[in-house]
Amino acid sequence: MKQYVIIGNSAAGISAAEAIRKNDVAAKILIFSDEDYPAYCRCLISYYLAGDVKEEKILYRPEDFYRENNIELFLNKKVARIDPKKSRITLEDKTQVSYDTLLIATGASPKLPETKGIKKRGVFGLRTIKDAKEISGLLPITKAACVLGGGLVGLKAAYALKKRNVGVKVVIKSRQVLSQMLDSEAAGFVQKRLEENGIEFILGEDVAEIIGNGDIKAIKLGSGKAFETSLVVVGKGVTPNMDPIKETEIKFNEGIITNNLLQANIANIYAAGDCAESFDLTLGGLCVNALWPVAVEQGRVAGANIAGGNLNYAGSLGMNSIEFFGLPAVSLGIYKVKDGEAGFEELKLHDTKANLYKKIILKDNFAVGAILVGDIKNSGVLLRLIRERIEVSSFKDKLLRENFGYPDIMALVKDKEHLYV
């Protein structure tokens, strides 16, 4: 009987365990996690913090999932080292566990800047349910909070704090919110909606110091200005969790380098999710696309291959969606053409009054990216154009129209079976 070890009990790890079990009913599957919670929907923790979602609703699988699938789950067990030559992992408590095949699905952790005071009590990342609970515990005594960073997690944190009646200032080094997801025009709509709902923004500024003896008292900006705050949430992106592989022969850049089977450079080691670099459809090369659905799909493919399959990973696409105070926004693939890059064409509709923005980026008459704000109902059909590389010249003039949809491209769609997924 084979023994499969999975490090990480989240989107990628769970999806892989399910795929392994589907293909190998007898195998031993062991999952190790350094968290003390069964798998939960990480994307929902800001809504849990906001009070929009109850704790019992964020579990990713029912409580009996592990027993039902004969999976041994080890919580609060940090994997310290991997020894690929001996096909063995070592936990922090020095326990050693052997594997036939290993999946590394360690995800990522918040990037903390080297700002003076960053280690003070009251500074948090927002990555785990533990973070959300600790922040939540402080809110009854928090009047003013500060969020560092205007990415997806930073804005979700700001939204949650505001929903809990805490004053929020968001400090962003760049000149716009969501600079890794939206262009500046689309970002303007999102920022305006958040401002209308009481969230303040300080753009183009970095934090010089988090001030306070013991507890936090204030934030000092690079410009010298300061303001009072007693809680800081850092949302400045994530770094893949590489600790157990750093001293090994497993190859990594930002994340673990994988091939089309999601296998690392060692035959019995696979990687999936936020810790893995895999093929990106629009970039045409490897990158980390730190997204929940990407982690789920990679887990599924890696799991099937671990159990003896030969599934090809089709590749991921940077895509994201958010909704704040009733304003939805989606970005797919390439969302911004770099200055001076030739060969791209942008189709655009900007209607400030209607809170509507659409941008579709084409290259050689193929859609390679899009942004939708306000009306996002065509996300699926645009994603289909990008993924399936459907040539758009015959219906280009219709792409921005309100009534553009699947009927316009039906004859060209290759995968008709999964049309609306």
Ligand SMILES: Cc1cc2nc3c(=O)[nH]c(=O)nc-3n(C[C@H](O)[C@H](O)[C@H](O)COP(=O)(O)OP(=O)(O)OC[C@H]3O[C@@H](n4cnc5c(N)ncnc54)[C@H](O)[C@@H]3O)c2cc1C
């Ligand atoms: C607040 C928030 C909002 C988000 N919103 C969205 C969204 O709207 N859409 C979207 O697509 N994505 C979103 N994401 C990102 C999404 O949650 C991640 O892409 C996804 O969780 C990645 O899954 P994963 O399985 O690769 O890793 P993770 O979910 O990070 O899980 C990895 C697990 O491995 C464990 N681990 C790490 N190292 C070790 C070790 N050495 N030993 C044992 N265990 C270890 C970790 O503790 C963790 O439990 C959001 C993330 C956050 C934090």
